[in-house]
Amino acid sequence: MEHEEGSTLEFVWITIVAAVIAGLAASMAYYGFAKGFNPVCNATPISIEDIEAGRFEPGVEEIAPGIYRVNIVARQFSFEPSEIVLVDPKRVEFRVVSMDVIHGFQIPGTSVNSMVLPGYIGVFVWEPPEGIEGEFLILCNEYCGLGHDYMRAVVKISSSSSLLEG
Numbered sequence: 001m002e003h004e005e006g007s008t009l010e011f012v013w014i015t016i017v018a019a020v021i022a023g024l025a026a027s028m029a030y031y032g033f034a035k036g037f038n039p040v041c042n043a044t045p046i047s048i049e050d051i052e053a054g055r056f057e058p059g060v061e062e063i064a065p066g067i068y069r070v071n072i073v074a075r076q077f078s079f080e081p082s083e084i085v086l087v088d089p090k091r092v093e094f095r096v097v098s099m100d101v102i103h104g105f106q107i108p109g110t111s112v113n114s115m116v117l118p119g120y121i122g123v124f125v126w127e128p129p130e131g132i133e134g135e136f137l138i139l140c141n142e143y144c145g146l147g148h149d150y151m152r153a154v155v156k157i158s159s160s161s162s163l164l165e166g
């Protein structure tokens with residue numbers, strides 16, 4: 001009798017665990033296939049050879065007043081450029097590539113926080129609050145090797161009005 005009760009309970013728990021696993025798998029399948037939530041699915045592929053051949057130039061470009069495009073090359077253990085100067089930015093599109101391993105790209109205190117995968121151009125858009133000024137750190141937040149702690153860059157933001165005053 002005791003033995004039979006034990007088997008029944010075991011069967012109940014196996015059913016519950018199987019249902020939880022099936023539910024998780026179904027939810028992943030739903031978001032992956034039906035909703036299209038996939039990592040790097042919108043990223044443009046780029047090879048390290050392409051970057052080395054100059055098909056991705058690091059640097060800052062103001063494509064319209066206040067609209068910036070910033071190309072960044074991440075590698076062990078630096079970001080290039082390491083200093084990004086912006087005046088009155090309204091919208092900043094960071095395009096980040098990695099020359100080696102997975103790096104992170106985070107501006108603490110903002111919504112910019114993502115992985116940088118080798119083989120893809122990661123695009124991260126930041127719309128800074130109006131009138132923002134100061135220095136903002138860019139950090140690598142994926143452990144990428146012994147120099148990981150030193151991998152950083154800085155965004156220096158000024159407003160044109162304060163430049164005139166100063």
Ligand code: CUA
Pocket residue numbers: 075076077102103104140141142143144145148149151
């Ligand atoms: Cu790059 Cu940590």
